[in-house]
Amino acid sequence: MAYNEGMLRDGALENRTIIVTGGGTGLGKSMAAYFLRLGANVVICSRKEDILEKTASELRQSTGGKIIYVPCDVRKTEQIENVIAKAVEAFGQVDGLVNNSAGNFISPTERLSYKAVDTVVDIVLRGTYYFTLALGKYWIENHIKGSVLNIVTTYATTGSGWVVPSAMAKAGVLTMTKSLAFEWGRHGIRLNAIAPGPFPTKGAWDRLFPEELAAKFAFENRIPLARTGEHQELANLAAYLISDFSAYMTGEVITLDGGEVLAGGQFNFLKEITDNQWDAIEEQIKSATRGGKSPE
Numbered sequence: 001m002a003y004n005e006g007m008l009r010d011g012a013l014e015n016r017t018i019i020v021t022g023g024g025t026g027l028g029k030s031m032a033a034y035f036l037r038l039g040a041n042v043v044i045c046s047r048k049e050d051i052l053e054k055t056a057s058e059l060r061q062s063t064g065g066k067i068i069y070v071p072c073d074v075r076k077t078e079q080i081e082n083v084i085a086k087a088v089e090a091f092g093q094v095d096g097l098v099n100n101s102a103g104n105f106i107s108p109t110e111r112l113s114y115k116a117v118d119t120v121v122d123i124v125l126r127g128t129y130y131f132t133l134a135l136g137k138y139w140i141e142n143h144i145k146g147s148v149l150n151i152v153t154t155y156a157t158t159g160s161g162w163v164v165p166s167a168m169a170k171a172g173v174l175t176m177t178k179s180l181a182f183e184w185g186r187h188g189i190r191l192n193a194i195a196p197g198p199f200p201t202k203g204a205w206d207r208l209f210p211e212e213l214a215a216k217f218a219f220e221n222r223i224p225l226a227r228t229g230e231h232q233e234l235a236n237l238a239a240y241l242i243s244d245f246s247a248y249m250t251g252e253v254i255t256l257d258g259g260e261v262l263a264g265g266q267f268n269f270l271k272e273i274t275d276n277q278w279d280a281i282e283e284q285i286k287s288a289t290r291g292g293k294s295p296e
């Protein structure tokens with residue numbers, strides 16, 4: 001299927017250096033792999049050095065691309081500045097940032113401790129604005145037209161129970177995306193976001209939803225396109241948004257969720273009605289119309 005194939009031409013990201021936070025696992029790893037295939041230099045960072053090292057060496061081998069890793073907790077500004085310094089030392093400059101690192105718990109909110117809420121909000125919101133601010137200062141000072149891609153969620157817009165710290169933080173990231181897109185447009189700096197629906201990853205699946213809970217809810221049934229996302233589909237959109245192919249787009253959030261977020265449509269409950277029932281309903285509506293009844 002085309003959705004498992006790379007979309008941009010070979011070399012589309014040549015001479016670009018892109019930092020991917022949380023690039024050692026899941027969607028971050030898939031985006032990093034595709035950026036490398038398109039010729040970018042990639043810097044992955046997150047807390048766990050052993051995982052970063054393994055991913056960097058795997059991707060170096062599989063893509064032949066230039067990748068380095070730098071351990072970093074995105075809640076720590078000095079560690080973020082170290083990532084940027086190491087990236088500049090290795091590749092000369094930084095052109096793009098994907099804020100992908102996240103933490104999340106599924107839980108009734110009243111069961112969360114203050115620290116649990118802080119943990120998620122600090123990684124998602126604070127981590128994202130720290131990294132964006134550090135790179136923004138560097139870009140403005142060095143007259144570089146950088147590009148930021150923030151990975152949010154569909155519930156950043158709709159809100160959602162049971163993931164409240166994540167929803168609050170992702171909503172903040174979305175507002176930052178739009179606000180800074182306007183403010184930093186004059187520097188040629190662009191910020192965009194992707195709101196993914198369910199994409200199978202170990203981080204989201206195993207840690208967020210224990211198997212017992214997952215078995216109870218068939219996610220595919222909630223999605224109009226009746227499947228979960230393929231990593232390459234997200235990597236294709238990410239590569240487009242981080243590249244100059246999207247040079248006229250800024251402050252935008254693109255939902256990539258097979259239509260899952262549309263479930264709130266007022267008449268969507270009609271999904272349950274069968275073809276036979278529709279035949280009967282149509283006949284009733286037509287006969288009421290033929291009867292010439294006018295509204296009271």
Ligand SMILES: CCCCCCCCCCC/C=C/C(=O)SCCNC(=O)CCNC(=O)[C@H](O)C(C)(C)COP(=O)(O)OP(=O)(O)OC[C@H]1O[C@@H](n2cnc3c(N)ncnc32)[C@H](O)[C@@H]1OP(=O)(O)O
Binds near residue numbers: 105106198207
């Ligand atoms: C087919 C069905 C599958 C459906 C799947 C659908 C998925 C849909 C996607 C929805 C949108 C997804 C958004 C995402 O963000 S997915 C990303 C998921 N990835 C992660 O969360 C990253 C992995 N997680 C971690 O690395 C860590 O868990 C985390 C960084 C978040 C926290 O680690 P840390 O070591 O910093 O934290 P502590 O363990 O010290 O805990 C801090 C406090 O938080 C409390 N805590 C921890 N876990 C929970 C929990 N599950 N529920 C409630 N509270 C929790 C912990 O007790 C600490 O607080 P206290 O000290 O006060 O006790």
Ligand SMILES: NC(=O)C1=CN([C@@H]2O[C@H](COP(=O)(O)OP(=O)(O)OC[C@H]3O[C@@H](n4cnc5c(N)ncnc54)[C@H](OP(=O)(O)O)[C@@H]3O)[C@@H](O)[C@H]2O)C=CC1
Binds near residue numbers: 195
């Ligand atoms: N998978 C899905 O269905 C969906 C995912 N998303 C978003 O996509 C992104 C990727 O998620 P996914 O790949 O599924 O999950 P993962 O758990 O694989 O990715 C999360 C990454 O964040 C890193 N991370 C966590 N805490 C920190 C920290 N303090 N500092 C630096 N890095 C940190 C982790 O690395 P380490 O532990 O080494 O620090 C890990 O690599 C997230 O932003 C998530 O919210 C949104 C909607 C749906």
